[in-house]
Amino acid sequence: MPDAAGFEGFYRENLARIARACILVTLDRQLAEDVAAEAFARLWSRWSQIHGDDHAGGYVFKTAMRLCAREVSRRRRRPPAQIERPADEVDAAITRSDVAAALGALPLRQRQAVVLRDWAGFETAEVARMLGTRASTVRVHLARGRESLRQALSVEERNR
């Protein structure tokens, strides 16, 4: 029997983080919350096989990112009339409209790489595993994504 209390604690502790990551990738709060819920549902379906919060965290992030990518691709393929949302509704997910615009101008993979590496703090190799690609590819996405964001947002590089 899966540990329901343990899952609930993990869910409460990590829901906001996953939802925020999905917002940064999809730029759509409703979609991001739906994706986060689905990612946690998938985590719950495998909860008894997943040991430790680190493992669970990696799993739910990876699942969420894949779902985000799928949804973004689906939207891109739909006729515009089906995906248009009021601008203020989209922007409401992200307080700074210039950030939303800068993220929106990035190709999906660059956006995911920057969000996972810089915002979420995963190591490059972990990001590569989550995105199903190579670390070298992630570095390329990171370099391009960061450069575009820095220019758009006038942010100076500050590495740690």
Next chain:
Amino acid sequence: MNLDTRDEALAGVLDEAVRHVDPAPDRLPEVRRRGVRRRLAALAAALAVVTLFVSAVIGAALLIRDDRVDAPTPAGSGPDLTRQPEEWTEAQDPRGWTIGVPPSWLANRQEHQCRVTEQGIVVANVPLAGLSPPATGSNDCPSPFALSALPTDAVVVEVEHSIGGSSMSPVPPGEETPFPLSLEDFGSEAATVPFNPLVLEVVVDDGWRHTVRVYLGLEVTDDDRRIAEEVVASIRPFGSGPAEDVTAGLLTYRDEVNGFTVTYPESWLRAEENLMPNLSDPHQILALATYPMRVGGDSCAHVPVNALVDLGPTDALIDLEEEEGRVLDSIPVRPQHFGPDLGGPSEAIDCVESQGGSADFEEQWFYFQDQGRMFYVRVAFGEQVSPETRQQAYDILDSLVFDPAE
């Protein structure tokens, strides 16, 4: 600039932008319900797989047993039952018509003298001679096989020539039927559940009635259905010269430098140059497409961007790359067959869009190891690609033979 370090300034900006988002955890019951449903679905799927596996084992055992039986030959049938295990071959019927026989399918010549004279040939993916008791045709002549005894995944292509007999209606007038035949031109015959044959009366000016029937079982696989279409297309009448080799139209390319061999349809083009000259590891060793490919691209060195920009709605492209060095244990071994379920989309669409191209294509990217070597594959299809072209792409990948790692 060290790419492996985290950019805290960007992290701060992004964090500030979404810090206010704090969804209430009130969807927890829904999350749990959906999770339970997924778990039950996975369990059901696992049970189905086990059931299928057990059924397959039992089925295989029965087939093996059938094969070992000296099957009685139906009355009047020529004992021409032969296995064709390696490649397509050509069989000829008593009237001189020829037909392609796919690997592991069976050809059985037919010759009866009854109220009418019937000759022909049957090509099937199951052994017909072992299906007993021998059936009786509607006109009291022996039938080459009993429909009721055929397994539901059987495919049978029957070419029948008949002449004579008072009950036989005259040969239908009309223009001679053009070859190759296509299943699209076939019509349905009276229902014979579960084998409702598709039928085509073939008009050849020789006084005989020629009928081609295709029996497709209810559970026939897509592969076998496709092969049936190819078998039909391979049928040639007597006097039309040597039948076209059904394997013709394929080119085999041997790359000594990169150590592999590939076979692909003549209608596909092989890139003479590396489409990604700025990508060194992995590096492209093969690119094939249904259209001419341009080298390079401005947006991504690791994607054949120019070639993908040119990909049309009915086009397909294959990009094969090899990575040097030690093969990691985590790299999956080469699948038995390549197909649409492998891998997923890469960043190629982003790269094409970055260069102003259209993202109206689908793409899958996956990797595997074979012969101690590590490969990456990108397959891209236009949105209106035909099932045939799509299958050709996977057949090309299946045809790859790699030399062992040095």
